[in-house]
Amino acid sequence: MFRGLSGKRPVTEAQIKMQDGLIYWHSGEHCCNPRWENAYQGFEQPVEEKRKFRERFFRMGFDSLERSLNIVDLFCGRGNGLxxxxxxxxxxxxxVDLSPALLAKAPDRARRIVADCRDLRFEPQSVDVFVVQGGLHHLPELPTNLSLVLDQVAQSLVPGGLFCAVEPWDTPFLRAVHAVSFWKPARRLLPKFDAFATMVEEERDTYYSWLSSGSLIRAEVAKRFDVTLEQVAWGKWMFVGSKSIPRQ
Ligand SMILES: C[S@@+](CC[C@H](N)C(=O)[O-])C[C@H]1O[C@@H](n2cnc3c(N)ncnc32)[C@H](O)[C@@H]1O
Structure with missing residues (x-):
């Protein structure tokens, strides 16, 4: 079992500029698109979303991790993963999330940091585990932005630290979901399909760019992390890897 090494504080006192319980590394003011945020909040009730996250954490092996580990949830949204x-x-x-409005709903026992995940300020080798669920596909430029995020994740991780991701993936199932969700009668009848289609409309450019970049994404991840779990199913890619230790 990975036990972590850090004991180091991932955020120093100098990096804490608090307002209303949030730490600001970025103003966050231009990040929020109200139509997307409404759809995201209507897509799944918190209870359903938490059930989904619990099942994913179990599949990624979190039940066997030390409870004292330093874990950072990137692109955490309203914080149900936390x-x-x-x-x-x-x-x-x-x-960490760009949207103060969403972050304000996350549990206040966690450090809640308003930041752009392309500009992280964690102390080097201070984080045991990074998690990202449904966030990387918001990056506007591939592969440069992904490379930026992954470099910073790798620098902030302790040796052997874990990087865990769940993101949409181009599969026949996902294509079928798109076809149904964009069908107008389905959108009118089922709010869930409408919310999904609205989110896709609002994030169209980054979403489709992500879906068409599978091999490039895998290559970027493989440069930095040794895979311990990788699965593609039901329109999702699940990855768990540990920080590669350079060979002497
Ligand atoms: C689809 S939501 C996922 C939220 C959460 N992980 C979940 O699964 O419910 C994507 C989140 O990424 C945030 N986001 C988008 N671009 C970002 C960036 N460059 N840095 C930090 N957060 C960003 C958005 O504000 C949004 O909350």
Whole structure:
């Protein structure tokens, strides 16, 4: 079992500029598109979303991790992933998102950091585990932005630290979901399909760019992390890897 090494504080006092319980590394003011945020919040009720996250954390092996590990949830949105980790007993949690409005809903026992994930300021080798779920596909420029995020993740991780990701993936199932969701009668009848289609409309450029870049994404990840789990199913890619230790 990976036990972590850090004991180091991932965020120093000098980096903490607090307002209303949030730490600001970025103003966050231009990040939020209200139509997308409304759709995201209507897509799944918090109870459903937490059930999904709990099942994913279990599949990624979080139940066997030390509860004292330093875990950072990137692109954490309204923080239901953090809430589940907290319920599982993890005590040292941080969430990063560009949207102060969403972050304000995340559990306040976690450090809640308003930041652009392309400009992270964690101390080197201070984080045991990074998680990202449904965030990387918002990056506007591939592969440069992905490379930026992954470099910073790798620098902030302790040796052997874990990088865990769940992102949309181009599969026949996802194509079928797109076809149904964009069908007008389905959108009118089922709010979930409408919310999904609205999110895709609002993030169209980055979403489709992500979906068409599978091999490039895998190559960027493989440069920095040794894979321990990789699965593609039901329109999702799940990855768990540990920080590669350079050979002497
Ligand atoms: C689809 S949501 C996912 C939220 C959460 N991980 C979940 O699964 O519910 C994507 C989130 O990424 C945030 N985001 C987009 N670009 C970002 C960036 N460059 N840095 C930080 N957060 C960003 C958005 O504000 C949004 O909350």
């Amino acid at each position: 809430a589940v980790l907290q319920e599982m007993g993890f005590q040292n949690l941080s969430g």
